Amino acid sequence: MSTSANFFEKVYQVARQIPYGKVTTYGAIAKAIGAAKSARMVGYAMNGAGEREDVPAHRVVNRKGVLTGKHHFSGTNLMQQLLESEGVQVKDNQIQNFQEVLWEPEILSE
């Protein structure tokens, strides 16, 4: 495997730590895994995480609290429904009480 394998693993590891009814941002995860400048890669990793039920990709949004990656889910509003099902208010693909439901992961250390 490649070095990037660890990168994905770290992303999944942090994503799994997201508590119920909470959300986080790509930048927060990227920073937590020690790759704050690789926020894009976090979203990219989420692509493969969609198959993993252990990784709630629907709880990961961009820094504005917008469901930018909803198109990657099965349906067009599946991501929003999942969030609303957890008590997260979403409107027009954007989380309303974003700051209230926002959860920041802890920095991973080796």
Add this chain to the structure above:
DNA sequence: CCAATGACTACAA
């Protein structure tokens, strides 16, 4: 190896 892509973010106008 080089070029293009992307579920991002920050800054400038």
Add this chain to the structure above:
DNA sequence: GTTGTAGCCATTG
């Protein structure tokens, strides 16, 4: 506040 440009870096062709 909106729009545009640039930086970022792993993946893919």
